[in-house]
Amino acid sequence: MNTPLGRTDDATRRTPAEPPAVRAPRHVPLAHVVRGGAIEGVHHGSVVVLAADGRVAFQAGDIDVAFYPRSALKPVQAVGLLRAGLPLDGELLSLTAASHSGQPRHLDGARRILDRAGLTETDLGNTPDLPYGAAERDAWLRDGGEPTRLAQNCSGKHAAMLLTAQLRGWPLEDYLDPAHPLQRLIAETVEDLTGQGIARVSVDGCGAPLFSVSLRGLATAAARIASGAMDTPEGRVAAALRAHPDMASGTDRDVARLMRAVPGLIAKDGFEGVQIAALPDGRAVAVKIADGADRARMPVTAAALAHCGIDPGVLAEFATTPVYGGGAAVGGVHPTDVLAPPAA
Numbered sequence: 001m002n003t004p005l006g007r008t009d010d011a012t013r014r015t016p017a018e019p020p021a022v023r024a025p026r027h028v029p030l031a032h033v034v035r036g037g038a039i040e041g042v043h044h045g046s047v048v049v050l051a052a053d054g055r056v057a058f059q060a061g062d063i064d065v066a067f068y069p070r071s072a073l074k075p076v077q078a079v080g081l082l083r084a085g086l087p088l089d090g091e092l093l094s095l096t097a098a099s100h101s102g103q104p105r106h107l108d109g110a111r112r113i114l115d116r117a118g119l120t121e122t123d124l125g126n127t128p129d130l131p132y133g134a135a136e137r138d139a140w141l142r143d144g145g146e147p148t149r150l151a152q153n154c155s156g157k158h159a160a161m162l163l164t165a166q167l168r169g170w171p172l173e174d175y176l177d178p179a180h181p182l183q184r185l186i187a188e189t190v191e192d193l194t195g196q197g198i199a200r201v202s203v204d205g206c207g208a209p210l211f212s213v214s215l216r217g218l219a220t221a222a223a224r225i226a227s228g229a230m231d232t233p234e235g236r237v238a239a240a241l242r243a244h245p246d247m248a249s250g251t252d253r254d255v256a257r258l259m260r261a262v263p264g265l266i267a268k269d270g271f272e273g274v275q276i277a278a279l280p281d282g283r284a285v286a287v288k289i290a291d292g293a294d295r296a297r298m299p300v301t302a303a304a305l306a307h308c309g310i311d312p313g314v315l316a317e318f319a320t321t322p323v324y325g326g327g328a329a330v331g332g333v334h335p336t337d338v339l340a341p342p343a344a
Contacts, residue, residue, distance in 0.1 A: 013188070019066065019197035020214035026062040028338055030289070031296040035323050035331040043296035045273065045289040047339070048219050049307045052227075052282040056216070058307045060338050063215040066199035067288055071099040072270030073190070073211065074157060075237050076221050080189030082233035084182060086164045088113070093240035094247040095156035099269065101250025102131020102140065102151050109247065110150055113159035117166045124149040125176045126158045126206040133250045154206035161208075178209045187211060193221035193234075205271065218276060219286035226266045226278035238280075241266045254298050254318065261314055262305070275301045283308040295321040295333050303339035 025046065033041035046061025056063070078086075078097040088096060092109055100106035114120060129152035130145070131137045140151065149155060165175045165182050174180055178187070178201050187209070191197055194217030204210040213221075228234025241248050245259035248268065255267050258277065267277040273289025275297050285304040289296045302318040312319070323331035 013192050014195055016191040016194070017196045019199035020064055020212075020217065022066045022199050022212075025065040025067065025288075025290065027288075027290040028061040029336050030060065030300050030338060031333050031335055033295075033323060033331070033333050035325065037331070040323075040331070042336075043273075043289055043291060043293050043300075043333070045287065045296070045300065046215055047285065047287045047300060047304050048215050049304050050219050050223055050282070050284045054220065054223065054282065057283075058304070061288075063286075066212045066214060068200075068202065068204075068210050068212050068272070069218050069276075070204065070210070070270030070272055070274050071154070072218065072268050072274040072276045072286075074098065074154075074270075075225050075241065075266065075268055075276075076190055076193050077157060077186050077208075078160070078237045079193065079225060079233045080186035081160050081164045081182075082236055083189060084164045084185050085167050086160055087116075087167070088160060088163075089236055090240055091244040091247045092156075092160075093236060094244035096160040097237060097241060097268065098156045098248045099132060099153045100156060100247070101133025101253060102136040102153065103133065103250060105247065106156065106250075107150050110155040110159045113156065113163055117159075117163040119159075119162055119166070119172075121148065121150045123162055123172065124155060124158050126152050126154050126208070128152060133253070135252075136250075152206060154204075154208065157208070158206065176207050176209065183209050190221070193224050194218060195220050215286045215288055218274075219278075219284045222266070222268075222276040222278040222286065223282045223284035226264075226280055226284065227282040238266050241268075258298075258301075258318060261317070262310060267301075269297065273297050277301060277305060279308065299333050299335050300339065303335035306341055307339075 027044040030045040031043040048063040049058035051057040074097040095109040128147040132153040200212040245256040272292035275287040278284035302315040320332040322329040
């Protein structure tokens with residue numbers, strides 16, 4: 001049951017379990033860095049694969065320790081904003097859940113959200129930065145550009161937070177305070193969708209509150225969003241990501257390519273080697289690379305998605321990251337045998 005502003009009635013909310021433990025994670029080797037046929041390095045981490053019924057179909061490493069999902073939590077935050085009354089769908093809702101590259105369409109979208117609130121870039125509270133996409137950043141610098149709040153990759157989320165707070169009549173100047181009613185509602189949404197309490201609260205790179213959950217909880221949230229009915233906040237976020245993957249990342253980013261390659265898939269990356277992906281029937285994966293290496297994130301994710309039954313041929317372009325020497329590929333980052341699918 002929904003209120004007129006879109007917030008899920010408290011009677012329908014799940015009671016969260018205890019927060020995950022805060023301790024040293026017990027990660028395992030997930031990816032080898034191979035150069036010239038020899039293993040040059042090893043990336044440790046953890047991964048969980050959920051079946052459609054929510055049970056753990058595969059796991060490696062430590063899936064129940066508390067960690068920070070970083071930007072992989074943005075689809076969950078977007079659900080919280082919809083529950084609070086955010087009146088967006090389509091490409092602007094996808095941008096709300098984005099770590100965008102800083103393409104013109106991304107900057108224009110963030111301005112459009114601010115315009116709906118009668119606000120400007122000066123009202124944003126995120127940290128000024130250069131565009132996240134390499135090509136966009138290079139072009140920005142060639143044109144003499146400096147770090148701005150609009151160019152920073154979380155500007156869509158921050159613009160949507162401001163619009164939501166304004167519509168609810170909440171203060172705008174402290175919208176990033178964890179005690180602000182908007183952030184309290186987002187925290188409730190995190191607990192509702194992950195099914196567990198929040199272990200710790202910190203601050204993300206953009207300045208927004210960041211909530212610590214477990215890898216199992218993060219995968220559960222991704223599954224609930226991907227399988228949500230179309231008339232729910234969860235289903236609306238999933239529909240926006242599927243229809244507009246480029247707005248959630250960038251035209252050439254691996255996350256957008258993955259969503260285009262696998263019909264119905266939603267996916268979101270996060271700094272420090274985090275990735276989620278989920279299918280409409282509730283199958284889902286969540287990945288954490290221990291050292292935060294981005295080069296291991298997608299090969300491990302592709303191997304995890306193979307455990308969901310996705311054709312490895314569809315995942316082939318994501319299965320390895322090249323390792324270069326002298327300007328040519330001389331090896332790659334490959335999943336370890338820990339991630340090998342079970343024998344037929």
